[in-house]
Amino acid sequence: EVQLVQSGGGLVQPGESLRLSCVASGFTFSNSWMHWVRQAPGEGLLWVSRVSGDGTTTFYADSVKGRFTISRDNAKNTVFLQMNSLRAGDTAVYYCVNDPVGGTNHWGQGTLVTVSS
Amino acid sequence: EIVMTQSPATLSVSPGERATLSCRASQSVSPNLAWYQQKPGQAPRLLIHGVSIRATGIPARFSGSGSGTEFTLTISSLQSEDFAVYYCQQYNNWPWAFGQGTKVEIK
Numbered sequence: 001e002v003q004l005v006q007s008g009g010g011l012v013q014p015g016e017s018l019r020l021s022c023v024a025s026g027f028t029f030s031n032s033w034m035h036w037v038r039q040a041p042g043e044g045l046l047w048v049s050r051v052s053g054d055g056t057t058t059f060y061a062d063s064v065k066g067r068f069t070i071s072r073d074n075a076k077n078t079v080f081l082q083m084n085s086l087r088a089g090d091t092a093v094y095y096c097v098n099d100p101v102g103g104t105n106h107w108g109q110g111t112l113v114t115v116s117s
Numbered sequence: 118e119i120v121m122t123q124s125p126a127t128l129s130v131s132p133g134e135r136a137t138l139s140c141r142a143s144q145s146v147s148p149n150l151a152w153y154q155q156k157p158g159q160a161p162r163l164l165i166h167g168v169s170i171r172a173t174g175i176p177a178r179f180s181g182s183g184s185g186t187e188f189t190l191t192i193s194s195l196q197s198e199d200f201a202v203y204y205c206q207q208y209n210n211w212p213w214a215f216g217q218g219t220k221v222e223i224k
Contacts, residue, residue: 037161044204044215044216044217044218045153045161045204045206045215046215047206047212047213047214047215050213059211059212061212062118062212095160095161100163100166100172102173103172103173104163104172104173104174105163105172107160107161107162108160109160110160
């Protein structure tokens with residue numbers, strides 16, 4: 001069974017940093033692109049970032065480019081999202097998502113990041 | 118950047134009726150178009166990928182169609198558990214983008 005277990009959310013002030021983690025199990029992690037998607041309260045979905053299986057290729061939404069960094073540790077089946085210079089507009093539930101395995105993708109439970117003074 | 122536009126914003130349907138949701142892309146995204154269902158307090162669930170391929174475990178009453186820039190999600194006979202928000206999403210070009218969603222509510 002595929003599982004994605006997230007941690008690391010919370011309340012921070014504008015300009016501060018936070019790192020999200022997502023531990024994966026139930027599939028061959030090192031072969032799978034991994035992704036972060038966020039949803040602001042009451043709003044739609046934004047595909048934030050993605051990273052290749054070997055960690056060498058990354059993509060970012062324009063709104064986070066230069067502030068967020070996606071990375072992974074294949075030895076620990078974990079993907080990270082380092083978020084620096086956080087803004088109020090980054091307030092959202094963040095989900096980690098894997099590439100489709102067995103005909104569907106899987107989403108973590110979501111973690112709330114609140115940026116407020 | 119590709120913009121995804123869904124219509125209508127809200128669809129009021131009676132249980133057992135057919136629901137048709139539309140999604141338009143600002144440029145061609147075929148065949149890299151997916152549909153998601155999201156219920157309150159839950160993560161989105163993949164329904165359809167590759168325009169018309171049902172994801173694992175998705176009932177046959179959900180079907181996707183379309184090509185180029187125009188796509189449709191059809192729910193043939195709405196069940197109580199289908200009342201939710203539905204999003205289309207293109208993964209043809211980065212940045213991948215979602216539509217703004219269609220809320221399917223009970224009439």
